[in-house]
Amino acid sequence: MTGVQTCALPISSDYEVIIVDNNSIDNTQEIALSFVERYPNFRYIKEPKQGLSHSRNRGYKEAYGEYVAYIDDDARAEKKWVENIIGFALRRPDIVAFGGPYKRFVFEEIPKWYKDSYGSCNLGEEERPIAHNEWISGTNMIYKSSLLMELGGFDTRVGMSGDTVSYGEETNLLIKIKQKSLPIFYVPNIVVEHLIPDYKLSLKWMLKSHYMNGFSGFETFGMRRERVKWVLKTLYVGLKGLIKFILSKERYFKARILESFSGFIWNLGLTIRMFRG
Numbered sequence: 001m002t003g004v005q006t007c008a009l010p011i012s013s014d015y016e017v018i019i020v021d022n023n024s025i026d027n028t029q030e031i032a033l034s035f036v037e038r039y040p041n042f043r044y045i046k047e048p049k050q051g052l053s054h055s056r057n058r059g060y061k062e063a064y065g066e067y068v069a070y071i072d073d074d075a076r077a078e079k080k081w082v083e084n085i086i087g088f089a090l091r092r093p094d095i096v097a098f099g100g101p102y103k104r105f106v107f108e109e110i111p112k113w114y115k116d117s118y119g120s121c122n123l124g125e126e127e128r129p130i131a132h133n134e135w136i137s138g139t140n141m142i143y144k145s146s147l148l149m150e151l152g153g154f155d156t157r158v159g160m161s162g163d164t165v166s167y168g169e170e171t172n173l174l175i176k177i178k179q180k181s182l183p184i185f186y187v188p189n190i191v192v193e194h195l196i197p198d199y200k201l202s203l204k205w206m207l208k209s210h211y212m213n214g215f216s217g218f219e220t221f222g223m224r225r226e227r228v229k230w231v232l233k234t235l236y237v238g239l240k241g242l243i244k245f246i247l248s249k250e251r252y253f254k255a256r257i258l259e260s261f262s263g264f265i266w267n268l269g270l271t272i273r274m275f276r277g
Contacts, residue, residue, distance in 0.1 A: 015082050016041045018062055022055040023048060023162075051161035053154040053169045060148045068148060072139040074195040075102065084189045085142055088127075092185065096144040097177050099136030100190030108198040113252030118206070119196040122188075129183040136184060138170035140192045151176050157219045165212045168220030175221065203254045210262045214269025227274050234267040 019032045021044065032044045047058040060068045069085055071077055088098060104119035121137050123130065130136065151173060159169035177184055199205055217223065238261070245260035 013041055014086075016043065016064060018059050019044050020055045020059050020062075021046045022052070023050055049156075051156060051159055053156040053159035056159075056169070057153040057156070060143070060145055060153060063145055066145060067142055068145050069142040070138065070140075071192055072194065074197070075139045075192045076105075076195075078191045078193070081190060081192065084187070084191075088185075088187050088190065089142075095185050096147045096182055097136070097142070097174070098185035098187050098190075099141040100187045100192070102137055102140050102192045102194045104196050105193045106196050106198075106201070108201065110196075111201055111254075113203075113254040114201055115255060119194070119200070123186045125188050127185065127187050127189075130186050132178070134186070135171055135174055136186060139194050140190065141170060142190070147177070147182075155219065158216045165208065166216045167209075167213045168216040172220045172222075203258060206258055207262070207265050210265040211269040214266035214271075215273045217266070217270045218273040223270075223274075225274050227271070230267065230271045230274055234264065234271045237267045238264040240264075 017035075017039070019035070019042065021028050021032060023046075029044070029046075032042075036042045036044050043062070045058060045062055047055050049058075056070060059070070067085070067089055069082075071081075084100075088095075092098075101122040102120060103122075123134060153173070154169040155172045156169075158166050158172065160166055174184060200209075241261040241264045245256060248256050248260060250256040250259060
């Protein structure tokens, strides 16, 4: 359902589902209200401020429970998703942020060059705190609502907004949590499936995604405008990518390009952002 964000969380009747409609132009409202009519724990809310971060912030502000769980509008939860979230929260009430893996699903045939690791995220089978260079995914993340209130939720300068591609709002929030020295847990049995639409199965889209991820990195990581440093670093990463491309034994040409130059593309996006106002 285009433009919908859903939050599921434990309350006295197990959980509620909040559907935040962010100015959808299809039949989202009709479908959402059909669920609201059938299920008393479903609520439908319209958020007029365009953007994923605005939707996510509206979701936690409307929620009644102690925890808020986020899943994307193009993802589907496995059967025991809510049950496993509740189970972990009861076992580890000291943990204020946690999340799990996501698998991919498609409606189109996956190209041969598109590896199993693309479009999915799995940090293993061990329940553990994430490392300093690891992150939980925005399509499968859970927070104590009190923490979201304390930190002010998601940064509205970043995150998808209509047709504008932007990333980093959940990473920015996780950075703030890490700065408070609070553990963030990876829980392998909290699983969702995330759609890869046909247009995202292209090399062009994946390179664009890396570029926009880097472009958003300026706000995401709260960086300073060190333009000369990042120009030099981008050139260095580009050279390393070229050497990797030349020496690569990767079978598929598109995978070879992606794996050789994705770091350069990310750095290029960040560098260009540093020269913008």
